[in-house]
Amino acid sequence: MKLDLSGFESTPSLHGGAVDDVGEDLFSRPSFQLPACSDFDGFQKDAVQMVKPAKGTTTLAFIFKEGVIVAADSRASMGGYISSQSVKKIIEINPYMLGTMAGGAADCQFWHRNLGIKCRLHELANKRRISVTGASKLLANILYSYRGMGLSVGTMIAGWDEKGPGLYYVDSEGGRLKGARFSVGSGSPYAYGVLDSGYRYDMTKEEAAELARRAIYHATFRDGASGGVASVYYVGPDGWTKLSGDDVGELHYKYYPVVPTPIEQEMADAPAA
Amino acid sequence: MECVFGLVGDGFALVAADTSAVHSILVHKSNEDKVMLLDSHKLLGASGEAGDRAQFTEYIQKNVHLYEFRNGIPLTTAAVANFTRGELAVALRKNPYFVNILLAGYDKDVGPSLYYIDYIATLHKVDKGAFGYGSYFALSMMDRHYHSRMSLEEAINLVDKCIMEIRSRLVVAPPNFVIKIVDKDGAREYAWRESIKDAEVSAA
Numbered sequence: 001m002k003l004d005l006s007g008f009e010s011t012p013s014l015h016g017g018a019v020d021d022v023g024e025d026l027f028s029r030p031s032f033q034l035p036a037c038s039d040f041d042g043f044q045k046d047a048v049q050m051v052k053p054a055k056g057t058t059t060l061a062f063i064f065k066e067g068v069i070v071a072a073d074s075r076a077s078m079g080g081y082i083s084s085q086s087v088k089k090i091i092e093i094n095p096y097m098l099g100t101m102a103g104g105a106a107d108c109q110f111w112h113r114n115l116g117i118k119c120r121l122h123e124l125a126n127k128r129r130i131s132v133t134g135a136s137k138l139l140a141n142i143l144y145s146y147r148g149m150g151l152s153v154g155t156m157i158a159g160w161d162e163k164g165p166g167l168y169y170v171d172s173e174g175g176r177l178k179g180a181r182f183s184v185g186s187g188s189p190y191a192y193g194v195l196d197s198g199y200r201y202d203m204t205k206e207e208a209a210e211l212a213r214r215a216i217y218h219a220t221f222r223d224g225a226s227g228g229v230a231s232v233y234y235v236g237p238d239g240w241t242k243l244s245g246d247d248v249g250e251l252h253y254k255y256y257p258v259v260p261t262p263i264e265q266e267m268a269d270a271p272a273a
Numbered sequence: 274m275e276c277v278f279g280l281v282g283d284g285f286a287l288v289a290a291d292t293s294a295v296h297s298i299l300v301h302k303s304n305e306d307k308v309m310l311l312d313s314h315k316l317l318g319a320s321g322e323a324g325d326r327a328q329f330t331e332y333i334q335k336n337v338h339l340y341e342f343r344n345g346i347p348l349t350t351a352a353v354a355n356f357t358r359g360e361l362a363v364a365l366r367k368n369p370y371f372v373n374i375l376l377a378g379y380d381k382d383v384g385p386s387l388y389y390i391d392y393i394a395t396l397h398k399v400d401k402g403a404f405g406y407g408s409y410f411a412l413s414m415m416d417r418h419y420h421s422r423m424s425l426e427e428a429i430n431l432v433d434k435c436i437m438e439i440r441s442r443l444v445v446a447p448p449n450f451v452i453k454i455v456d457k458d459g460a461r462e463y464a465w466r467e468s469i470k471d472a473e474v475s476a477a
Contacts, residue, residue, distance in 0.1 A: 140324075141328075143324075144324050144328050147324060148368075169301060171296075171323075171324075173322065173323055173324045174322075174323060174324015174325065174327070174328060175294075175296075175323030175324050175327070176324075176327060177294050177301055177302050177305065179301065179302050182301060188299060189298065189299060192299070
């Protein structure tokens with residue numbers, strides 16, 4: 001059965017043939033060429049999803065009596081494939097401020113570098129260092145202006161300024177939170193558990209570093225997208241220093257050494273027929 | 274989800290909001306202040322997408338301040354409400370802001386007032402209003418127990434009743450709330466209702 005589709009044709013045919021060139025241009029439906037692709041909308045969505053990884057990482061930072069501890073794992077994953085075990089996820093913005101990387105590696109690296117430039121320009125223009133509040137606000141405003149365009153950044157800005165230690169969480173949706181304890185990434189719920197239960201404001205630097213290391217280790221143990229090396233940094237009044245970088249596999253055997261257990265049952269040869 | 278609700282009493286208006294900052298299943302913070310002091314006699318309680326909430330409310334606050342600096346007198350609550358709605362409406366068809374707002378203010382001639390401003394730029398002057406999943410519980414509580422010209426004590430009682438109801442009936446109920454009040458003496462924080470204390474100790 002042939003359907004009568006004459007109603008869908010553009011207006012000139014309704015006017016019964018008396019069409020000149022001008023009329024055809026005026027009345028034809030506006031159109032543009034689409035790429036030759038079977039599923040244009042689906043392709044668009046896939047492209048965006050590919051660029052926007054699910055923040056497969058574990059990073060954490062917290063303020064304590066002596067300053068700020070910042071820690072992260074070092075695994076980069078693309079779906080089920082581990083593309084690298086040695087990614088630097090703690091970015092040095094300037095000698096007294098650190099940023100963590102979660103989300104798109106390129107986005108984090110680029111925008112942190114850009115933030116470093118803006119902080120230096122602020123220093124030169126105002127003859128004083130920028131505060132952590134100011135730096136995080138700069139980054140948050142930049143990310144907010146790119147909202148909805150596919151940036152994937154989940155970062156913490158940690159530093160020491162005139163007011164003492166400062167820690168802010170900033171993400172690509174435009175959110176900015178001031179706090180004393182944050183963890184970001186797919187392994188963050190695991191890290192939060194260990195971090196929250198072991199946290200005390202008046203820890204020593206060594207205790208704080210060990211807490212951070214332990215939290216990252218436990219997150220890498222349970223989360224497939226986190227692993228590699230647990231790096232721990234400390235930010236104090238004189239700037240930041242790297243405290244340690246331990247392979248989490250080695251940490252596992254350090255925390256849970258192999259205990260020789262009695263053999264329950266030994267496999268014996270089958271009795272001769 | 275974020276709950277904001279408010280009501281108008283006898284010579285005052287109050288706005289209560291939850292204080293949790295949430296990302297999918299994680300609670301990043303449970304003492305985030307979502308009720309902003311716009312100027313000496315105005316409160317803006319906002320709920321919605323994280324970036325939009327902070328950025329849009331700050332934008333409104335700075336513009337309110339700018340008007341006061343330029344003209345020497347502050348804006349009325351009605352003027353701020355209409356300005357806010359206008360900004361939301363203009364952005365709606367281009368780059369919408371996903372924020373729901375309750376604006377409370379006190380003007381000498383009009384007295385206390387409360388404005389309900391939706392994310393699609395709805396504007397209503399109301400006696401009581403609520404946003405978020407908590408609104409399902411708060412609105413009926415307020416409808417039942419509210420009457421015009423409530424005293425401060427009665428109003429706080431009603432707010433506490435709403436908070437209790439939200440805590441006991443909402444599956445992902447926020448643990449902590451902040452209550453702010455505005456009257457002839459200005460806008461200020463009235464109280465926090467905390468059931469979980471965040472171990473945030475600031476440096477001495």
